[in-house]
Amino acid sequence: MWGKVVHVLVITVFTVLLAFPFYWMVITSFKQNVDLYTMENNPFVFNAKPTLDHLKFLFTETRFVRWLANTTFVGIVVVAITLVLAVPAAYSLARLSGRWGERLGIAIFLTYLVPQTLLFIPLSRVVAYLGLQDSLWALILVYPSFTVPFSIWLLMGFFKSIPKELEDAAMVDGLTRFGAFAKMVIPISTSGILTVVIFTFTLVTQEFVYALTFISSESNQMIGTGIPIFLVRGDVYYWGALMAACLIASLPIAFLYNLFLDRFIAGFTVGAVK
Amino acid sequence: MAVVETRSLTKVFKEGELGAVNSVNLETREGEFLVFLGPSGSGKTTLLRMIAGLETPTSGEILIGGRVVNDLSPRDRRIAMVFQSYALYPHLSVYKNIAFPLKAQKVKKDLHKQKVEWAASLLGIGALLDRKPRELSGGERQRVALARAIVREPAVFLLDEPLSNLDAKLRASAREELERFHRRVGTTTIYVTHDQVEAMAMGDRVLVLNKGVVHQLGTPTEVYDNPADTFVATFLGSPPMNLAELSDVIVGFRPEHFRPVSSVNGEAVAFRFKVENIEYLGSEWIVSGTPASGKLGGQKVFSRLNSAQDLSLGGTYDFAVPQCELKFFDRSTEKRVEPKVVSWQ
Numbered sequence: 215m216w217g218k219v220v221h222v223l224v225i226t227v228f229t230v231l232l233a234f235p236f237y238w239m240v241i242t243s244f245k246q247n248v249d250l251y252t253m254e255n256n257p258f259v260f261n262a263k264p265t266l267d268h269l270k271f272l273f274t275e276t277r278f279v280r281w282l283a284n285t286t287f288v289g290i291v292v293v294a295i296t297l298v299l300a301v302p303a304a305y306s307l308a309r310l311s312g313r314w315g316e317r318l319g320i321a322i323f324l325t326y327l328v329p330q331t332l333l334f335i336p337l338s339r340v341v342a343y344l345g346l347q348d349s350l351w352a353l354i355l356v357y358p359s360f361t362v363p364f365s366i367w368l369l370m371g372f373f374k375s376i377p378k379e380l381e382d383a384a385m386v387d388g389l390t391r392f393g394a395f396a397k398m399v400i401p402i403s404t405s406g407i408l409t410v411v412i413f414t415f416t417l418v419t420q421e422f423v424y425a426l427t428f429i430s431s432e433s434n435q436m437i438g439t440g441i442p443i444f445l446v447r448g449d450v451y452y453w454g455a456l457m458a459a460c461l462i463a464s465l466p467i468a469f470l471y472n473l474f475l476d477r478f479i480a481g482f483t484v485g486a487v488k
Numbered sequence: 489m490a491v492v493e494t495r496s497l498t499k500v501f502k503e504g505e506l507g508a509v510n511s512v513n514l515e516t517r518e519g520e521f522l523v524f525l526g527p528s529g530s531g532k533t534t535l536l537r538m539i540a541g542l543e544t545p546t547s548g549e550i551l552i553g554g555r556v557v558n559d560l561s562p563r564d565r566r567i568a569m570v571f572q573s574y575a576l577y578p579h580l581s582v583y584k585n586i587a588f589p590l591k592a593q594k595v596k597k598d599l600h601k602q603k604v605e606w607a608a609s610l611l612g613i614g615a616l617l618d619r620k621p622r623e624l625s626g627g628e629r630q631r632v633a634l635a636r637a638i639v640r641e642p643a644v645f646l647l648d649e650p651l652s653n654l655d656a657k658l659r660a661s662a663r664e665e666l667e668r669f670h671r672r673v674g675t676t677t678i679y680v681t682h683d684q685v686e687a688m689a690m691g692d693r694v695l696v697l698n699k700g701v702v703h704q705l706g707t708p709t710e711v712y713d714n715p716a717d718t719f720v721a722t723f724l725g726s727p728p729m730n731l732a733e734l735s736d737v738i739v740g741f742r743p744e745h746f747r748p749v750s751s752v753n754g755e756a757v758a759f760r761f762k763v764e765n766i767e768y769l770g771s772e773w774i775v776s777g778t779p780a781s782g783k784l785g786g787q788k789v790f791s792r793l794n795s796a797q798d799l800s801l802g803g804t805y806d807f808a809v810p811q812c813e814l815k816f817f818d819r820s821t822e823k824r825v826e827p828k829v830v831s832w833q
Contacts, residue, residue: 382542383575387636388563388592397592402579 236461236468243268243458250453268454272445277432278459281440284350285463288436289418291354296361296414297407303362304369305395309378319370326363330423333359341428352428353436357418364417365410372406373399405477412470412478419467437463490553490566490643490676492516492539497548499534499700507546508534510700516678521670523691524680527723531700532680533648539678540569540646553643563593568637569646572653574629576621582608582632583617589640607635611669626654630662638673645670645677651686663689684724688712696720714815715740718822721815727774727790729815734783734830738817743774743792745813748799749806757814757832759784761791761807763799780804782832 242250244264255261272278307315307322337356346352376399384394400407425436432444441459445452471478493516499509509531516522524532537543539550541562550557557565568589577585586604595603608614611631621629630650637645650666651659667690670677681687687694688708696703696711696719704716715721715729721740722728729740749758760780767774773796778786791807799805818825 379571379573379575386540386562386569387589
């Protein structure tokens, strides 16, 4: 009985805690400025009629749609690059006999831990040398430097958990070496690959330092930099539009996470419990 | 059906080290059930994997059906293999697992259903076709693995310790099932095990391996009754053959031939035997102890008896071995030699 009460209580607390930012974003997006800036009003409810003014502002007075498109484009390309590099690398490291696979894997993962605040200065030289300043391609070039190591490390755990006998069996049953990898290992690792896709995409949408350093023009902004740069002008915060922009940017990712929640958890906990 | 042959087949994993498999020559017979028997690390699995094409030989040749297959990939060797873990494809249903080799070998699609159903009915798993491997018991998994192996009618079956993941009770019935299965399909089968009971019970012939070297290839009775050397003599049989070093030979005799003198007829070697331990195993008794005198004095010797009720711990009795049951081995090479006259005193 008490157990159940505690259970419900814990779930309620977490639900409120996690749902509150969304509630706040929704309600702020539709509040009139008068309502927002009147201190005497109860901030948790509508005190005046809801309005679409902020949304209209966001879509007509800023390049919000362009930023969304930029982010999606960079996200998709970086995910593709990450998969192309990380899947074969992780597989070969996982299957490398002896200790070297493990050591190399750790070494690669360590590069993920070097903070971006340290790297953006040397990387800006690289970007300048390649003439990619203020281009989305600068981000596409730089982002894999942290998405690939992490994904390799994640996928290595996955591939290691697949018994080698499965590949042997697939080869005896009629597949080539590569066929066994493509038709046996990949389908079994769907959870891991999906985790890499979602995680990489999230990292790209959240990234701030590189996007701020390498992109300057309004039309090339990513969502994470465009919103704070153009919706905060001096000490003027466009709260309604800010919240609406955040809401729209976070909904698809929240949706994706929920859709693949089980697989995502499996992706991160593989090998944790034998 | 086909014959598998290996010629001086050798596998060395690390240069300079002893080979995992050393110059193995063997030839199966048509439709035979050949067992590779050896302790762990004896190279039996490596030998099997080389025949399957999953391991590249360092030197030597492998022939299947008279054709050298060294350079063929596993899928081109017309073999089927059952792995120790069964290696069922976890993301596919039982039906798709069994159909997998057909699909991979590009067998015409309209034949799949018929062949899968044939294989499934042969192994009595027709009702399981929609399940996933994780929903099956150990015995069912083994049957699915066998069905997947049989479905494309291979020339040779390779089985790598397929019973070792089953519990003791299931193992006995699975063994019987495998034997029946082999009799029915009659495909040449190579079976790897470290379990001598499996080897003796199932094998038409047994290849005894140790440290990558073939010690003997023969029928179960040959390897048991006429071991080629001391390794075979002691590896087979539980308890193993008793061995005694006498001048330049090693003399061996099986525990079941070492009995109270009253039950031994004909010419025999007699000992005074001090009983130190008696184990009751239901259908038999294992008695161990030391001969009181002579060259065997102080050495532990086993006896297997139908009844040991008239023996007591610590007592000394007259035991004997019939002369004809003594096996002689060279002391330096440990290989079998002709019987000799030896002094036991």
